[in-house]
Amino acid sequence: EVQLVESGGGLVQPGGSLRLSCAASGFTFSSFSMNWVRQAPGKGLHWVSYITSDSVITHYADSVTGRFTISRDNAKNALYLQMNSLRDDDTGIYYCASRSAPFRHWGQGTLVTVSS
Amino acid sequence: EVVMTQSPATLSVSPGERVTLSCRASQSISTNLAWYQQKPGQAPRLLISEVSTRATGIPARFTGSGSETEFTLSIDSLQSEDFGVYYCQQYNDWPPLTFGGGTKVQIK
Numbered sequence: 001e002v003q004l005v006e007s008g009g010g011l012v013q014p015g016g017s018l019r020l021s022c023a024a025s026g027f028t029f030s031s032f033s034m035n036w037v038r039q040a041p042g043k044g045l046h047w048v049s050y051i052t053s054d055s056v057i058t059h060y061a062d063s064v065t066g067r068f069t070i071s072r073d074n075a076k077n078a079l080y081l082q083m084n085s086l087r088d089d090d091t092g093i094y095y096c097a098s099r100s101a102p103f104r105h106w107g108q109g110t111l112v113t114v115s116s
Numbered sequence: 117e118v119v120m121t122q123s124p125a126t127l128s129v130s131p132g133e134r135v136t137l138s139c140r141a142s143q144s145i146s147t148n149l150a151w152y153q154q155k156p157g158q159a160p161r162l163l164i165s166e167v168s169t170r171a172t173g174i175p176a177r178f179t180g181s182g183s184e185t186e187f188t189l190s191i192d193s194l195q196s197e198d199f200g201v202y203y204c205q206q207y208n209d210w211p212p213l214t215f216g217g218g219t220k221v222q223i224k
Contacts, residue, residue: 035213045152045160045203047213059211095159101207102150104171106159 002026002105004096009110016086016114022079022096022107030074032099036081039109040092048094049081064090086114118142118206122216128224135191137219139204144184148208151180151189154218155200163202164189191221199223 008020022034036048049070050059058070069082079096091114097103119142129135139149147167152160162171164180167187177192191198204216 044218045154045205045215047211047215050211050213061212101205101210101213102162102165103152103160103205104162106161108159 004107006107006110009112011113017084020081024077029077034079035097037095038092090114118209120214120216122219126220130224137189139187139216141185145206145208150205152203
């Protein structure tokens with residue numbers, strides 16, 4: 001059974017940093033690309049970032065380019081999202097989602113709150 | 117960027133009714149369209165990919181159709197567990213991957 005478990009969320013002040021993690025199991029993590037998707041409170045889904053299985057290619061939403069960095073450690077079956085210069089509108093639940101779209105597997109998400 | 121527009125924003129329906137949700141793309145996306153269902157407090161769940169291919173375990177009462185820029189998700193004989201928010205997503209022209217704003221299906 002595929003499992004994706006996010007962690008690392010929390011309360012951070014504007015301008016601060018957080019590193020999210022996603023622990024993957026139940027599939028050959030090193031063979032598949034991965035994504036992060038954000039959902040602001042009471043709002044819809046917003047794709048954030050993508051990384052290929054070998055980390056060669058990464059993509060970002062315009063809203064996070066230059067501030068967020070996606071990475072992975074295939075030896076640890078782990079996906080990461082380093083978030084710097086956080087803004088109020090980065091607040092939301094961050095989901096990791098496996099493979100290229102469409103996203104067949106999602107984690108339960110980790111809540112990031114950016115507030116002073 | 118491909119803009120996905122869903123309508124209506126909210127649907128109030130009774131169990132047993134047939135429901136049709138719409139999704140429009142700002143440009144042709146061929147058949148690279150998916151539908152997701154999200155219930156309160158839960159992660160989204162993939163329902164349909166490639167316009168009309170149901171994901172594993174999705175009941176046959178969920179039917180997707182359409183092409184190019186106009187797409188629909190139909191739910192026959194709505195069950196109590198079908199209430200929630202439905203999102204469409206295009207994966208034809210990216211980055212960015214884009215979702216529609218969602219349609220909330222609620223009990224009348």
